[in-house]
C-alpha cells in the first residue's frame with residue numbers, strides 16, 4: 001500500500017501493530033482456522049500494550065485516538081495474514097464500545113471500559129436476528145422493564161453473534177416499546193451493555209459452523225426472560241437506534257480497513273508467487289495476463305483506501321465539527337465499506353487464480369483470505385442495502401425497501 005500522507009499517529013499505530021503481528025505468522029492463523037480455536041494470544045498481546053483502548057477515552061485508560069487510527073490498526077492486523085479472524089477477535093471491543101463511551105454515564109464507563117482495555121472483559125455486538133435480518137428496526141427481541149423499575153427481562157433471539165462464546169459483555173439492541181406503539185420504527189429500541197452470565201437462567205447459545213474465519217466463534221444466542229439490571233441501559237430508553245448508529249458507522253470504517261488489509265495481503269502474495277513461479281521458461285509474472293489483473297486490483301484498493309480513510313476522518317472530525325452531519329458520515333462510511341470489500345474480494349479472487357493450483361492449497365493462505373473476504377461483503381450490511389441507501393438518501397430516488 002502507498003503510505004504517503006497518513007498522519008504521524010497512524011504511522012505509529014501501523015508500526016507498533018505490525019511488530020505485534022509479526023509474532024503471529026500465517027502458520028499461526030492456518031492452525032487456528034483448522035482447529036477452530038480462539039486466537040486469545042493475539043487478543044492478549046494487543047491488550048497488554050493497551051491497543052484495545054485505542055479509541056476509548058483517556059480518563060478511563062484509553063489512548064483517546066480516533067477511528068482513523070483504529071482503522072489503521074485493524075487494516076494492519078488483517079494485512080499481517082491474520083485476516084478477518086484476527087480482526088474479528090478484537091474489533092467489537094473497538095466499535096461496539098463507541099456508543100458506550102459516548103452515551104454511557106460515569107458509573108457505566110468506570111465499571112466497564114478499564115476491563116475492556118485490559119482484556120479482562122471481551123465484548124460482542126448483538127443486533128442481527130434470524131427472523132428480521134437486515135430489517136433491523138423490526139427486530140423482535142424485547143426488554144421489558146420490571147414493575148419496580150430495577151431490571152429488564154430480555155426475550156428473543158440473536159444470530160451470527162461473533163465471539164459470544166468468549167465475551168463477558170454484549171452490547172444489545174432490543175425493543176422496549178412495541179412497534180405498534182411508536183410513531184416511527186426507529187423509536188422504542190434501546191441499547192444495553194449486559195453481562196453474558198452463562199450460569200443464569202434464560203441464556204443459551206449455539207455455535208454456527210461456517211465457511212471461514214473459523215478461529216472466531218459465531219453464534220445463535222437465545223434469551224428467555226433473561227434478567228438484566230436497569231442500570232445496563234445506555235443512554236435514554238427508546239433512543240437505542242440513534243445511539244447504536246454511532247457504533248455502526250465506526251464498524252463500517254473498521255470493516256473497510258479490514259477488507260483493504262486482506263486485499264493488499266492477497267496481491268502481495270500473488271506478486272511474490274508470480275515472480276518465483278517459472279512455467280514455459282519464464283516467471284508467470286512476466287505475462288501481462290497475470291500482471292494486468294493484479295495491477296488493476298492494486299489500483300482499486302488504492303481508490304478504496306482513500307474512501308476508507310476519508311470516512312474515518314469524517315467520523316472523527318464530526319465529534320467537534322458540527323458542520324459534518326451524521327448523514328455525511330453515514331454516506332461516507334457505507335460507501336467505503338462497499339468499495340473496500342468489493343476491491344478486496346476481487347484482489348483475493350485474482351490472487352487465488354494467479355497461484356494456479358497452489359491458490360487452492362491451504363499452505364499458500366490465499367484460499368483462506370478468499371473464504372474470509374466474504375464477511376465484509378455480507379456484514380454488517382449487505383451490498384444491496386448500501387446501494388439502496390445511497391440511491392434513496394443521496395440520489396433522492398424512492399425508497400425501495
Ligand SMILES: Cc1cc2nc3c(=O)[nH]c(=O)nc-3n(C[C@H](O)[C@H](O)[C@H](O)COP(=O)(O)OP(=O)(O)OC[C@H]3O[C@@H](n4cnc5c(N)ncnc54)[C@H](O)[C@@H]3O)c2cc1C
Pocket residue numbers: 124125126127128129132133134135159160161162163213218375378379380381382383384385388400401
Ligand atoms: C461471519 C459473520 C459475522 C457476523 N457478526 C455479527 C455480529 O457480531 N453481530 C451481529 O449483530 N451480526 C453479525 N453478523 C450478521 C450480519 O450483519 C448479517 O448477516 C447481515 O447484516 C445480513 O443480514 P442477514 O444475514 O439476515 O441477511 P437478510 O436480511 O436475510 O438478506 C439476505 C439477502 O437479501 C438481500 N436483501 C434483503 N432485503 C432486501 C431488499 N429490500 N432489497 C435488496 N436486497 C435485499 C440482502 O442484501 C442479502 O443479500 C455477522 C454475519 C456474518 C456472516
